[in-house]
Amino acid sequence: xxGILYGLGVGPGDPELITLKxxxxxxxxxxxxxxxxxxxxxLARAIVAEYFPGGQTEIVxxxxxxxxxxxxxxxxxxxxxxxxxxxxxxxxxxILCEGDPFFYGxxxxxxxxxxxxxxxxxxxxxxxxxxxxxRTGAPLAARNDILAVLxxxxxxxxxEARIAAADGIAILKVGRHFEKIRDLLNRMGIAEHCRxxxxxxxxxxxxxxxxxxxxxxxxxFSMILIHKRGQAWQ
Amino acid sequence: xxGILYGLGVGPGDPELITLKxxxxxxxxxxxxxxxxxxxxxLARAIVAEYFPGGQTEIVxxxxxxxxxxxxxxxxxxxxxxxxxxxxxxxxxxILCEGDPFFYGxxxxxxxxxxxxxxxxxxxxxxxxxxxxxRTGAPLAARNDILAVLxxxxxxxxxEARIAAADGIAILKVGRHFEKIRDLLNRMGIAEHCRxxxxxxxxxxxxxxxxxxxxxxxxxFSMILIHKRGQAWQ
Numbered sequence: 001x002x003g004i005l006y007g008l009g010v011g012p013g014d015p016e017l018i019t020l021k022x023x024x025x026x027x028x029x030x031x032x033x034x035x036x037x038x039x040x041x042x043l044a045r046a047i048v049a050e051y052f053p054g055g056q057t058e059i060v061x062x063x064x065x066x067x068x069x070x071x072x073x074x075x076x077x078x079x080x081x082x083x084x085x086x087x088x089x090x091x092x093x094x095i096l097c098e099g100d101p102f103f104y105g106x107x108x109x110x111x112x113x114x115x116x117x118x119x120x121x122x123x124x125x126x127x128x129x130x131x132x133x134x135r136t137g138a139p140l141a142a143r144n145d146i147l148a149v150l151x152x153x154x155x156x157x158x159x160e161a162r163i164a165a166a167d168g169i170a171i172l173k174v175g176r177h178f179e180k181i182r183d184l185l186n187r188m189g190i191a192e193h194c195r196x197x198x199x200x201x202x203x204x205x206x207x208x209x210x211x212x213x214x215x216x217x218x219x220x221f222s223m224i225l226i227h228k229r230g231q232a233w234q
Numbered sequence: 235x236x237g238i239l240y241g242l243g244v245g246p247g248d249p250e251l252i253t254l255k256x257x258x259x260x261x262x263x264x265x266x267x268x269x270x271x272x273x274x275x276x277l278a279r280a281i282v283a284e285y286f287p288g289g290q291t292e293i294v295x296x297x298x299x300x301x302x303x304x305x306x307x308x309x310x311x312x313x314x315x316x317x318x319x320x321x322x323x324x325x326x327x328x329i330l331c332e333g334d335p336f337f338y339g340x341x342x343x344x345x346x347x348x349x350x351x352x353x354x355x356x357x358x359x360x361x362x363x364x365x366x367x368x369r370t371g372a373p374l375a376a377r378n379d380i381l382a383v384l385x386x387x388x389x390x391x392x393x394e395a396r397i398a399a400a401d402g403i404a405i406l407k408v409g410r411h412f413e414k415i416r417d418l419l420n421r422m423g424i425a426e427h428c429r430x431x432x433x434x435x436x437x438x439x440x441x442x443x444x445x446x447x448x449x450x451x452x453x454x455f456s457m458i459l460i461h462k463r464g465q466a467w468q
Contacts, residue, residue, distance in 0.1 A: 009364070011253065019360060020257060021250035100360075102367040102374045115371065122368035124360045124435075126253060126334075130243070133336040134356035137349065140336045146396070147383035149375065162380070162399075201358075 003031075003087040005118050006094040007101035007111060009125015010047045013202035017131070018048060022123045025094055026051055031086045033059035033079065034096040035106050044096035059083065059093075063106065073109065080113035087118050100127040104172065128200055129170055132223045136195040136207055139227065141168040152177035152224075156184055163188065169226040178218040182210050190226060198222035237265075237321040239352050240328040241335035241345060243359015244281045247436035251365070252282060256357045259328055260285055265320045267293035267313065268330035269340050278330035293317065293327075297340065307343065314347035321352050334361040338406065362434055363404055366457045370429040370441055373461065375402040386411035386458075390418055397422065403460040412452040416444050424460060432456035 006025050011017035018026075026032065026048060036042035042060065061079040064072065086093050101107040101122050114120065129149065133140040141147040148166035150159060152174045159181065163169050171181060174196075185191045191210050198206045198219055210224070240259050245251035252260075260266065260282060270276035276294065295313040298306065320327050335341040335356050348354065363383065367374040375381040382400035384393060386408045393415065397403050405415060408430075419425045425444050432440045432453055444458070 007368075009360075012358070014255070016255035016258070017253045017358065019245065019251045019253055021248070023254060024250070100364040100367075100374075102372070103364060104375055104377075104379070105373075108373045108376050111373070120371070122371065124246070124251065124364040124368040126243075126358045126360055127364055130334040130337060130358040130361055133334075134241075134358040137354070137356065138336070139339075139342045139345070140334075141338055141383065142342050143338075144385040144387060145338070146385070146388075149381035149383070151378040151380070153378060154380075165396075 001090050002118055003090050003092040005083065005087060005114055005120045006092065007107050007120065007122040008094045008096055009100045009123055009127075010044055010096050010098060011126040012099050012128045012131035012200050013047055013205075015047055015050055017126045017201060018051070019123065019125065022125060023051060025123065026096075027053050029056065029092045029094045031057045031059065031083075031091050031093040032096065033061060033083055033093060035061045035063050038062055038064040042096075044098045047098065048096065057086070076109040076113060080110055083110065084114060084117070087114075097125065099131075100125040103127045103129065128221070128223060131200040132170070132197040132225055135200045135205065136197055136225055138195065138225070140170070140225065152181060156180055160184055160188065163190075163226065167228050171224040171226075173220055174218055174222040174224055175220040176218070178213065178222075179215040181224060182213070182215070185210060185224075185226070190228070193226055193228060195225045196222065197225065235324050236352055237324050237326040239317065239321060239348055239354045240326065241331055241341050241354065241356040242328045243331050243334040243357055243361075244278055245360040246333050246362045246365035246434050247281055247439075249281055249284055251360045251435060252285070253357065253359065256359060257285060259357065260330075261287050263290065263326045263328045265291045265293065265317075265325050265327040266330065267295060267317055267327060269295045269297050272296055272298040276330075278332045281332065282330065291320070310343040310347060314344055317344065318348060318351070321348075331359065333365075334359040337361045337363065362406075362455070362457060365434040366404070366431040366459055369434045369439065370431055370459055372429065372459070373402075374404070374459065386415060390414060394418055394422065397424075397460065401462050405458040405460075407454055408452055408456040408458055409454040410452070412447065412456075413449040415458060416447070416449070419444065419458075419460070424462070427460055427462060429459045430456065431459065
């Protein structure tokens with residue numbers, strides 16, 4: 001009997017925003033794996049650190065990031081081999097995923113390498129999308145709204161067309177693209193309907209109007225939320 | 235001191251997919267409110283029924299639905315008055331929301347009526363979007379994908395243009411629009427990349443290829459997920 005591979009959404013940052021299911025599985029599996037930067041701590045592990053029962057085998061998947069934030073795939077070949085060896089030996093493995101496993105996560109690299117050979121269960125989590133909306137106090141989408149989720153690196157003309165054509169918009173992974181996007185939103189005359197959020201629900205969370213953001217301080221984990229109706233929710 | 239109003243995301247259906255935070259608040263507040271159909275049980279309450287500690291005051295917000303699924307707003311005026319009276323008396327009130335409170339939920343009608351007068355805390359939840367992706371075993375979006383969330387009632391030509399222009403697509407509230415959408419996806423030649431899900435993570439969940447769906451059985455709470463890359467996640 002091979003083990004089960006769990007893709008565990010651990011939520012956006014507040015440890016209390018993990019689901020009961022992910023919490024139970026995290027505490028019961030013998031092996032836990034998680035991504036981490038080249039040097040330093042894993043964010044996914046930090047979110048749920050207080051729940052580790054102790055005595056588990058931990059696999060740290062160190063992923064050196066290039067400028068475009070896509071890691072070398074060899075890292076995942078090696079990690080998949082390591083995870084697969086535990087599964088072959090009958091041990092269940094939980095892979096921790098910030099937010100939700102299937103919403104812009106690096107989990108999919110391991111999933112692609114293991115899903116055909118092993119039993120996999122995905123435990124969905126609270127994503128940064130919903131967390132940012134909650135923290136800014138404005139609905140993401142309602143009624144028959146069209147919602148567009150856009151990575152910040154898109155060219156300005158494409159961002160403009162897509163923002164113009166949707167009711168609710170989330171711009172992800174803002175980072176070094178902030179100034180470009182703020183200029184666009186000012187030009188489109190909708191900056192007042194925009195909310196900037198970084199590290200939603202974490203201790204270091206910041207929520208600011210666009211004009212108050214210093215562009216050189218914007219991290220990768222940041223989002224701009226827009227709703228065309230502004231505060232007119234009634 | 236007035237009470238706190240909580241917008242509690244209770245997740246998509248599996249009771250274990252509630253967050254630790256929503257679970258804690260649900261068990262500690264003196265007043266719980268939730269939507270329900272004109273006749274019959276509340277889905278939001280059913281999801282978390284096992285967690286009710288007993289002895290709480292319950293406010294059932296009965297919302298008669300018209301064909302286009304938008305209830306009469308008087309219902310929310312009345313419910314907001316009832317909730318507000320508890321808050322004025324210093325009692326915290328939790329409003330239960332299926333999935334996430336700010337993702338196409340009816341909570342926003344109450345939020346619009348109460349947010350300016352009371353302290354409100356939104357507890358984000360696992361939405362149907364992430365739950366459907368998890369259950370079908372295919373990522374919703376990855377890397378620099380553009381994700382479009384589209385209500386099924388859009389005209390066919392608009393759906394076609396928006397599906398063509400995105401990488402990942404979620405079509406919500408399929409219901410009586412199923413046949414129209416299946417025809418479109420067949421014509422676009424992408425039906426094989428589509429997954430149909432109804433009542434994700436509930437006991438009555440069904441996941442089917444499009445061609446196996448009987449159009450007259452499709453409920454409102456159903457979704458079609460599409461990813462252009464199909465299974466090519468590596």
